Amino acid sequence: MSDMLNVTRRKAMGLALGAAAAFGLAGPAAAETNFAGKTIEWIIPFSAGGGSDTWARFNAPLLQKYLPGNPVVVVVNEPGGGSTKGTNLFAARAKPDGLTILGTSGSTQFPYLLGDPRVRYEYKDWKIAMAAPTGGVVYTSPSLGLKSPEDIGMLVGKDLVYASQGATSLDLVPLLGFKDMGFKVQHVFGFKGRGDGRLAFERGETNIDYQTSSAYLKNVQPMVDAGTAVPLFSWGVLDEAGNIVRDPTFPNLPSYVEAYQTLTGKAPSGPSFDAYVAFFTAGFPAQKMVFLPKDTPDDIVATYQAAFEAMKSDPNYEKDAASVLGTYPQVTGKLAQALFEKGTTIAPELRSQVAGMLAADYGVKLGE
Amino acid sequence: MVDTLFSALSALMTFQHLLYMLIGVSVGLVIGVIPGLGGIAGLSLLMPFLYGMDEVTALAMLIGLVAVIPTSDTFSSVLMGIPGSSASQATVLDGFPLARQGQAARALSAAFISSMFGGIFGAIILTGFVVIARPLILSFGSAELFMLALFGLSMVAVLAGRSLAKGLAACCLGLIIGSMGGAPATGEFRLIFGMDYLYDGIPLVVVGLGLFAIPEIADLLRKNSAIAQSNALGSGWFQGFRDWWTNIWLSVRCAGIGCIIGAIPGLGGSVVDWIAYGHAVQTVKTDPQFGKGDIRGVIAPESANNAMQGGALLPTMLFGIPGSGAMAVFLGGMVLLGIEPGPSMVGADLDVTYSVIWSLALANVMGAGICLLLAIPISRLTQIPFQRLAPFMITLICFAAFQATRSLADLVAMIGLGVLGVLLKRFGWPRPALLIGYVLAPQAETYFYQALQFYDWGFVTRPGVIIIGIMTLASVYFGLRNRVDETGNVVIAADDAPDAANPKLRQPQVLFALLVAALLAVALVDSLKHSFLGQIFPLSVSIIGLAMCLVLTPQLWRGATGHHAHYDGELTGEHVGQAGIGTLWGGLAWIGGLVAGTAGFGFYAAMLVFFPLFLQVRAKAGWLATLIMTTSAAFFIAVLAWALSLNFPAGYLQDYVDLPWPFR
CATH class of the missing domain: 3.40.190.150 (Bordetella uptake gene, domain 1)
Incomplete structure (x- = not known):
């Protein structure tokens, strides 16, 4: 031995x-x-x-x-x-x-x-x-009328509900991402983890959610196959030039940037996107x-x-x-x-912009 | 499915698997015996060995450990009145009085049989339900979870003692302590007083030890005697087994309660023993002696806490959602073994699930068997003068307390709560009510907020909410009719409380009620600083608590002799008038000394000074005995800390000097 x-x-x-x-x-x-x-x-x-x-x-x-x-x-x-x-x-x-x-x-x-x-x-x-690095996939409920990732435009104006662990937790990334896409999302805080959030989705309490890749493959893919969940996009990964590209684990799903383009017809840019990218990078890649x-x-x-x-x-x-x-x-x-x-x-300036938004929209006080 | 069930059993029945399960069971038993250490510490101990083990063996070992902790934690609950882990706090209420009456063996054997039964019951339920549990678990939304938290809080009715105002005020204080730290809805930090430690709130183990262990140690140390007041270990073994058999249906009901509470993710397992205990008090009709040593008060929580582990495996394996801290570590272990929880646990991986279930059943049998064998020798501890045991107990509870966040602040918080605990005990405020409030505060607040967000006020019309609501009302109704406190069952509102005739002697009670009111007022003022969502919960709770204090204070001040709110252990306790009773604060001062030493020189060095000092000065032990006891304690603590890869809390000295482990 x-x-x-x-x-x-x-x-x-x-x-x-x-x-x-x-x-x-x-x-x-x-x-x-x-x-x-x-x-x-x-x-x-x-x-x-x-x-x-x-x-x-x-x-x-x-x-x-x-x-x-x-x-x-x-x-x-x-x-x-x-x-x-x-x-x-x-x-x-x-x-x-x-x-x-x-x-x-x-x-x-x-x-x-x-x-x-x-x-x-x-x-x-x-x-x-x-x-x-890690990655994740955003998915939604078919009750909103979507059938595939291309239908993302149907989410505009809908009342979306997301189970969040808190405005300053890792769920800040979806918060900033959804906001930049122009979705109307009610973030319900106080969840203990993404698994807890997925349970709320399965119970029908929320209608948009994301899971990290391995949890998605194990727990959400069966729901997609059964027609009770529709994938929207993966957060994507960073290539060596620092661009957000498709996640090789999910070659058939658009990345966040692609989904943004499908939705708005233009590439994301500007300070709010920069703020998103900063937190996305710290949270995923x-x-x-x-x-x-x-x-x-x-x-x-x-x-x-x-x-x-x-x-x-x-x-x-x-x-x-x-x-x-x-x-x-x-x-x-x-x-x-x-x-x-x-x-x-x-x-x-991006930090104060995010901090200002969190304070105004969610009552989060930072720097006390 | 049946095929898989039996092939999983035959796969498990090899020498290697059983050996590793036995290792898990042995570690679990030791961890359970040590007060305050629970599943989290035990699993962390085994995690480094998982690497490279095959799935079945590793799962057998992990389950072996998780399964038996609620079995062996009974030892310190029954023998010393110190909860061995959060799962057997309720066992103390009747188990400890039994030990003092010299019936330790009876209480322990009844507890172990109940534990074994509960564990096997849990495994059977798991076998049947695992395949169909998904929809059941999914039917509990945030609204139902909020109602379950209310149902848990309804146990306060049973445990409120003679004075409902006191009970409710204690519960409000618990709710306030439980709401310290980040608010679930906004993340605002409440009642932190600028201290980093309080940002996360005070950990459960610290609250449990402060409220229950410290007052008991302080009490035992005053008397300089052994725990058992009579010499015999008692009417023994078979009596305990017969007790369980006579109350088999109580045991079945409580095991069922344990399973359900464990299986519903989000409520947490720390109230299951109280709910089972409350259920026993509400339903037992013949000759209730609860609080004074009723064996049914032992059987109920012990049946429930082992069954709870089986239930808690359901959400862990099916959804990857751990129901408790120990389950979180178990989940981490599963991932390390390459098992990802999810729907496949009842599909392709059903064999894994069934080997977990079999392991659970076998481990419960092993654990209860070993505990029964050890019960007689371990029970003899109750015949040793307590001052000889005290340094071990003090060191162990400090060791357990700083497992929480591994900082000195854990010890300081424990002392602070210990002072509160000693006073609560002295003045007859129900500590279980405070603890239930503490444990359920985050659940009640979070799920209420979430239910409002998801369903608006319409949530009250959901069928699940209405059903649990009716259960809660029934529980309050039966609870209020069958109240217990530390002096046994109480007659409602009968003004026959043990009391002193001279009203001046009640001043300390009045002062303590005012102190509680002051603490609640601090919470009220603090809550005003926050946004609506952040303040509404602590604000309402502190107002209710203050109202209770407002009712209570005049009763204490001016009520006639024997008024049901009156109680002061220093006036009417059983030790009053006996010779050789030390001061109320002696034990606490020693613990405080150890903590102060830790702040100065780090925990390990402080312990090496504390041990001989205590044994020489307080226990009047001989030099040889002092040497042997100090060395063995130092060795044991060092090995335990090494196995847990733990650094002891550092003091001022370590800021300046770089010392080798364990002094670092």
Whole structure:
């Protein structure tokens, strides 16, 4: 048993180094970083059992396998304050030795982008090791008369109801997106998660909803097949130039931008679309990210990137990736850097525009 | 379907699967025994081992753990009066008096048999219903869920005690505590006083420990005696089994209640024991002794809380919606194993579902069996002088409290609520009523708002709403006629309360009522700062609460001797006049000391000082005993924290010095 383990570990090391060399990410410096005998704490600012926790626990053993020296990687949950507490703790305490890493989610990015007073962290200080994109599909009820995504125009002027987790939660993305499309949507707040929202849709309490890709495939596709739900569009993914394009998981569905064009006859643009894109990026393509603390040496960062890259060909990664990650490969290197920058930057005037809209339309007070 | 059912059983019946299930069951039993630690901590403990395990084995292990926590949590509820987890708070009410009468063995065996029965009942219901449950679950919309929250609140009627005004004021205070943090409709933050910690509200485990564990520890510490007042463990084993058999229909009804409450997503499992207890009080006709040690008060919640787990698996597996914190972690485990919950759980993946159900049934049998074997040795704890046990209990409840958000603030909040709990107990304010209000506040507010948004006021005419509404009215009616408090069943409005003749001695009671009124007034003032949707709930609740205080205060001040609202444990409690009784605040001061030490040097270092100090100064233990007990406690806590990959709360020292784990 232990022999087998050794072989796989050695093989894994080889793979890791090989991959590092192949991708030209690490260079020779990576070989010098060795975590043998160390324990790496992966701070997850959410409680056990949520999406971010599951994502980290899926990655942790693989990271352990592919980091040089096979350190023990433990997931440390530091929940509280809508993920600001654990993230603040990381910002204040973590040392740049590669032994403490942070996993963030859209719920960590949004308070930062909105200027929440509880935020005492600065994304720009940190170095990104990996980004895990995600996607989702918006669908609606056939009772509104639609038969296919092309009929989206029929939604104009209809009374739409959406089950939301809150105006400053990840559901800010649909809020901004629907608003830009000119839909009349009543957002009912207080839902505990997207699953909870889907239940309200199935009960007929709401008539427009979205689900992340894996939940859509598992739970909404049967409804579409049975004729009780009509897909509208996917949020789309970002290409390398930063444009929103069709989601390869749903090649037959238009992206948000295409749906916008079908609806209005022109491409989306202007400050309200820019605001949408900023939050969309932080919420979907750059939803989950792994960071190293301020001043971490580049060779440690490169070692992590190589490990995240190498694990993708592991059979265990391939086996469970679909249920945990939902068909989107985790990315490192330039693409991750691009997502990181786009997902954590918002022009001050766009921020005040969104904050002003939230205050006026939904009574949300920010910056108290 | 039947084929799948039995092929799932035969797939499960291998040595490896049963071994892993036994591991899950063992971890679950230990976690359940420790007060305050529940399914979330247990599942987090096992999560790192899931990696690379096959589905059936891993599910057997996870279910083994979830299934038995409501079985073994009975130990501390019955033996110490400290709820072992939120699922057996109601068990304390009658289980602990039984233990003090020396009938611990009877209470425990009845509880374990009930737990096993409830668990198996839950598994059977799950087997039949899983295929047809979807439409049933979907028939509960936000309007029905709001009514269910009201139904839960109707249990306050049973648990209000002698004075309805007191009970309702306590419930309002609970509703206010439950409404702290973000408002569901607008996200406005209420009653946060500028503290980051309060943004999320106070966690359930902290409220539960503060209200129930701390007052009990404080009480036990005053007396310097063992918990059991007589030496025998009691009339024993078969008595407990016979008790359960005599009340089999009560057990069936409560298991049914547990299943239904668990299966409806959104209500949460933390009230199920209270609803079952309330049901028992409302329906039992022959010789009720509730509150003073009625075995039916143990059978009811214990049948329900295990059955609840079976029910709670339905929404978790069919919709991916966890009914409780533990189910959320279980869901995470399923996803890690590559099982995505959804309609396919009753289609292509039906075999997985059935192996979960079988695991549930088997684990309940295993858990109850092990608990029955352990009951006699563990019951002996009640014969040890409590001051020897106290440092362990204090350390454990602090450890459990900071599981909530892993910060010092959890401990501070627990102390604050502990002070409130001690006073509530002293002045006969029903803590269960406060707790029910706390637990149901978010549900009541959120679902009411959502129901209005979705259906407008028309929601009151929905058939489901009307049915649950009638049930609620019936529950209030029967509840008000069968009220209990800590002195047993009460005669309604009879002015025979234990009381002191001198009205001056009632001043502390009056002051406490004014304190509650002041807390409610703070909530009222705070609510005025918010928008209509953000303020309406706390505003209405605090006005009702203040009105109750307005009724109550004159009764306390000027009511005749023996008025039903009067109560002060310091005047008429059973310890009054006995020799060697310490002060009311002694125990709390020790706990406060540990928390203060934590603020200074971090929890682990503080604990290493607290333990020997307590044993030497307070328990007057010998040096050797002190050494052994301190070392074993330090070892145990370190292992537990390591297994949970947990950093202890840090103090001022850690701001300046970088120390190695566990002192970090």
